[in-house]
Amino acid sequence: MVIYYILLADLKVGHYSNTIEVHLLRFWEARNVRKGGELMSLDMLLINENSTVIQGFVNVNCQFMFMQRLSKGPIYKLSGFNVTHNPPPPNFRMLDAPFPIRFNNGTSVVKKTTFIRFIPTELFRFIPWSKV
Structure with a gap:
């Protein structure tokens, strides 16, 4: 059985x-400070073999399904996810990536133990002072 891998740069809405x-570079709980710290989502930064970084979101309703299976550092195989448009301002947007990945009830998350491709574990990007 051949598994077809898609690159993050090739993702479109759907x-x-x-x-x-x-x-999985980082992940954290996003909380609404205006509503007493109510949990909104589990957010993460993902990077692939081409050093493309994309933001991922787990809805609060699916959080417990993924919280135990995710940890910072390992390589994961993901499938069955949605790619959506970025929320319009004034919502927080961490990256310039055009689309975030949204995990759902049908998303498969498998931690890899053998590696064929090299995927970086960090990525730093410098922004000109004029854009800060």
Whole structure:
């Protein structure tokens, strides 16, 4: 059986049953400070073999399904996820990536133990002072 991997740069809006391989760089709980710290989502930064970084979101309703299966550092195979438009301002947007990945009840998350591709574990980007 041949597994077809898609690159993060090739993602467009829609549902994907294809597989992506990514390092989970960081993840954190996004909370609404205006509503007493109410949990909104589990957010993460993902990077692939071409050093493309994309933001991922797990809805609060699916959080417990993924919280135990995710940790910073490993390489994961993801499939069955949605790619959506970035929220319009004034919502927080961490990256210039055109689309975030949204995990759902059908998203498969598998931690890889063998590696064929090299995927970076960090990425730094410098922004000109004029854009700060």
